[in-house]
Amino acid sequence: MLRYKGAQHFRERIVLATLSGRTVRIDEIRSDDDEQIGLRPFEANFLRLLEKVVNGAEIAISETGTSIRYRPGVITGGGGITHDCGTGRAIGYFVQPLIALAPFAKAPLSITLIGVTNDEVDVGVDVLRTVTLPMLRHFGLDDGVQLQIRKRGAAPLGGGEVLLELPIVRELSPIELVDAGLVRRVRGVAYGMKVSPQLPNRVVSAARATLNHFLPDVWVYTDVFKGKASGNSPGFGVALVSESTTGALLAAEVAGGARVPPESVGELAADGLLEQVKQGGVVDGANQHLALLLMALGKEDVSRLRLGPLTPFAVEMLRLLRDFFGVTFQLDADLADGSVLCTCRGVGFKNLAKRTT
Numbered sequence: 001m002l003r004y005k006g007a008q009h010f011r012e013r014i015v016l017a018t019l020s021g022r023t024v025r026i027d028e029i030r031s032d033d034d035e036q037i038g039l040r041p042f043e044a045n046f047l048r049l050l051e052k053v054v055n056g057a058e059i060a061i062s063e064t065g066t067s068i069r070y071r072p073g074v075i076t077g078g079g080g081i082t083h084d085c086g087t088g089r090a091i092g093y094f095v096q097p098l099i100a101l102a103p104f105a106k107a108p109l110s111i112t113l114i115g116v117t118n119d120e121v122d123v124g125v126d127v128l129r130t131v132t133l134p135m136l137r138h139f140g141l142d143d144g145v146q147l148q149i150r151k152r153g154a155a156p157l158g159g160g161e162v163l164l165e166l167p168i169v170r171e172l173s174p175i176e177l178v179d180a181g182l183v184r185r186v187r188g189v190a191y192g193m194k195v196s197p198q199l200p201n202r203v204v205s206a207a208r209a210t211l212n213h214f215l216p217d218v219w220v221y222t223d224v225f226k227g228k229a230s231g232n233s234p235g236f237g238v239a240l241v242s243e244s245t246t247g248a249l250l251a252a253e254v255a256g257g258a259r260v261p262p263e264s265v266g267e268l269a270a271d272g273l274l275e276q277v278k279q280g281g282v283v284d285g286a287n288q289h290l291a292l293l294l295m296a297l298g299k300e301d302v303s304r305l306r307l308g309p310l311t312p313f314a315v316e317m318l319r320l321l322r323d324f325f326g327v328t329f330q331l332d333a334d335l336a337d338g339s340v341l342c343t344c345r346g347v348g349f350k351n352l353a354k355r356t357t
Helices: 012-021 041-053 089-105 125-139 200-212 262-278 285-297 312-325
Strands: 001-005 024-027 056-061 068-071 077-084 107-115 146-151 160-166 183-193 218-224 235-244 247-253 302-307 330-331 340-345
Touching: 012 024, 012 041, 012 089, 012 107, 012 285, 012 312, 041 056, 041 089, 041 107, 089 107, 089 125, 089 160, 089 285, 125 146, 125 183, 125 235, 125 247, 125 285, 183 200, 183 262, 200 218, 200 235, 200 262, 235 262, 247 262, 285 302, 285 312, 285 340
Parallel strands: 001 024, 077 107, 183 218
Antiparallel strands: 024 068, 056 068, 107 160, 146 160, 183 235, 235 247, 302 340, 330 340
16 A cells, blocks of 8 residues: 555546556645645545546545545446536546546546636646647547537636547557657637637737747637536636647647736737747646656557656656656756656556457
8 A cells, every 4th residue: 555645646646546556545635724624625526536437446535534545446437427527626637637547448438527617727628629639649549539618617617518538548659759849830729708709809819919929820719608608607718739840739828817808818828838839848738747647658668758847747747656656767858958858668557458459
């Protein structure tokens, strides 16, 4: 049994325990928090989601919620699943663990998630659809990968709905992604829910005003939802994606609020995208930890990936991969642009439920 303390990186610990089949115990979960001791509602919600795609898992939570013991079961996947993610965290908080678990399930996953589609904390559904899911093709996950936005829902009341479909594989492919290339175009979407269509248009104009100084091929379309498809709260924002000559996809997103002018949202998103490009990675900061996890689970072959400066989530993922799978990475920093070349040998993790023929 592996033991940890604190509420940090709760999802990652549970996901890696499920994949490795190792029991984990987490103590002192916000034991000194003056506002709310123990597990937060969104963490309990995540455990309920896990029970829908994992069969036979045993979850024991102390009366105060400050301690949890988790013994994993079998990842089943399946279709026709619906889960209400609540409004404590956005849908992206729940999608990222599913992306790591679903490839090794007994059956392809098809799940409808209800909640907040875009906020200022978690990765938005637009980045998941345009950057995270396309990244999976490098690992051998191509056919059957889909995220469909049926309704948008802004914080704080949510009301959004997405359909996530993920296939299963026998084992993941090793990757060799070391050349970030040069940016050849930028695409994006400025969305709005229960707001005037003028707001997304102003966001687009501000983002283009910044990005057109560097390249002409910038196209950001607007996606305005009205009526029942617009969720329960007003909101707007933008997600920008750069595509390089080598196929590297980097993203930046900003969610607007009542006191944030649309022009500021567009400028902040454009500046964030330029910063991601400057860092020189093939994968952006929001997807670093997921890419490292998939590398470690790949075939018993060497994988190499160039990243920008490692995020705290990526650093913790490296530690957890060492704890659960014994995988260590070789990290070589490039002093010229600050990027980091990550190299590891996969553990050869296999999905025994997937037939080879």
